Amino acid sequence: MTNQTLDKLNSMKLRAMEQEYRRQIELPANAALSFDERLAMIVDAEWLAKANNRLQRFLRKANLREPSANLENINFDHKRNLDKTTIARLADCSWIKEGKNLIITGATGTGKTYLVSAFGNAACRKSLKVHSYRVNRLLTDLAISRGDGSYNRLLKDLKKPDLLILDDFGMAPIDPCACRDLLEVIDDRHGRKSIAISAQLPVAKWHAVFEDATIADAVLDRVVNNAYRIELKGPSLRPHIPQNEGDDSTTE
Structure with missing residues (x-):
């Protein structure tokens, strides 16, 4: 049943939920958590992943x-x-x-x-x-x-x-x-x-x-x-690039 659940999450492209579910299965300490706590962690993982993906899309379009x-x-x-x-x-x-x-x-x-x-x-x-x-x-x-x-x-x-x-x-x-x-x-x-x-x-x-x-x-x-x-005021924040040693070029 666990494998079927993981496959279904994958097929629905709920990758973050799938990864969090796998993590919980692999860590025995999670067995001490209640069903509601574990479900909340799984849902939070997917919510955060979607929010981050949405932000990245907005940033790409912002150029x-x-x-x-x-x-x-x-x-x-x-x-x-x-x-x-x-x-x-x-x-x-x-x-x-x-x-x-x-x-x-x-x-x-x-x-x-x-x-x-x-x-x-x-x-x-x-x-x-x-x-x-x-x-x-x-x-x-x-x-x-x-x-x-x-x-x-x-x-x-x-x-x-x-x-x-x-x-x-x-x-x-x-x-x-x-x-x-x-x-x-x-x-x-x-x-x-x-x-x-x-x-x-x-x-x-x-x-x-x-x-x-x-x-x-x-x-x-x-x-x-x-x-x-x-x-804005003050000196330039850009790092100063020194002239190469032996470079005889001059800057006006």
Whole structure:
């Protein structure tokens, strides 16, 4: 009967329950537990396995640049200008459910991508749909989709995530056509779905990134006025890579 039960669990693809049942059979000490206790352990094993699989699916779809980033491991060194209370308040992801935005700015290496990925990870743990893009790559995809007829489908896909992460904003000027594409994306999500943006440039300099000033006004009005802001400071967190001994090259 035991073998039949194991076979049935396997055929129903209840692998975690099967493994836990096998473990209980192999450990004589489990015989001292009541039926309810052993059943609870078997059910818990399956529940945890399904929850973990669901999280992994959400993380794969999120395409985070730092998929292992999490808010629990944030470095709160005072030089970074990170407020624990602010992070704790945002960690529950209620701002995402309310359709608000998040802006993270700071110099190269201060941890912007890690932090925005950590918020993406936190959202996935709340079973919220997330997708992450580098801004320049997103604009390239939108330009390509105009030519191959998939533009409307891509815009529709960009409306779906509860949180859309736009990483590395402002790395290059945005031409008028790309300005219109970005406005389409942001306008579709405004007031309904959240956007998280990371950028080296402070918000005060964002307007100059857009080659179309009118669209710049529209984009910033929709994003900035509805956003929480985090400005990272301090030295770069990236490890320094020393020059190879004997390397005569110089860096300007």
